[in-house]
Amino acid sequence: MTDKKQDDYAHCLAALRDTDRDRYLACLLAPPEKRGSLAALYAFNAEIARVRDVVREALPGEIRLQWWRDLLEGGADGDAMANPLAAALVACVKEHSLPVAVLTDMIEARIFDLYNDPMESRASLEGYAGETASALIQLASLILDPQNAPKSAEAAGHAGVAQTIAGTLLMLPIHRRRGQVYLPADLLAATGLTPEALLAGSDKAAAARAVEAFVGLGRDHLAKARAANGVSPANRPAFLPVALVSPILAAAEKAGAAALDRSLQPPQWRRQWWMWRALRRGPF
Secondary structure, eight states: HHHHHHHHHHHHHHHHHOOOOHHHHHHHHSOHHHHHHHHHHHHHHHHHHHHHHOOSSSSHHHHHHHHHHHHTTSSSSSGGGGGGHHHHHHHHHHTTTTHHHHHHHHHHHHGGSSSSOOOOOOOHHHHOOOOIIIHHHHHHHHHHHHHGGGGGGHHHHHHHHHHHHHHHHHHHHHHHHHTTOOOOOHHHHHHTOOOOHHTTTTHHHHHHHHHEEEEHHHHHHHHHHHHOOOOGGGGHHGGGGGGGHHHHHHHEEEGGGGEEEEEEEOOOHHHHHHHHHHHOOOOO
């Protein structure tokens, strides 16, 4: 590995410590020769996931996302490679023959985050999760153990949906302040909660039912991921953040309507313990 690539990978790992602490830990628990590539992939994911946090309007956000799309499709100018994250991502894609189309689909899915359009249905949520969290798990598997990665594709699909549901429950207070509704419209309708009441926090009973139903959907996908399994020991690091899903779902179920206002984020030491244990016992 060249010194330039090593420096770029080291930059990504350092950045990840601030932008996504859980996946930073997952990198540290991965084999040393895989850490740089995983850090590049995860730092890229963190960068496109936080675009809504760093722009005030949707159009600048779309421009940022287009820049990454151009980079991956070979349309960015030469100055782009001066960006250590961009250079590391390109090196990672080439080194592990990662499918560019999957990465550009991840970028496309993140356009949803820039607007306040409602999540139309459970199928829409599953599609969004499939192109973001599920794809990220599978790409990480291609880095860690490409030969066995196809065996865990089904597990990655369901695990990513469960992970997205847990992440949405963690983000509920922030999404409400922004006016965003990620809980699917058909789930809200089935529990008698309107998007307006969700944002206003004005119907606690219906909100508790909606949280309970959303938790149930997350557990259903987690059970399907567990049944599919197929995760090789070498690919376990790709699934380590999924170890946080079950405790978060349990915390949300206990909180009920309070999840709309209360942070459900477990302490860092607990998250580290759950991931360390998952590395040894398996992700589910």
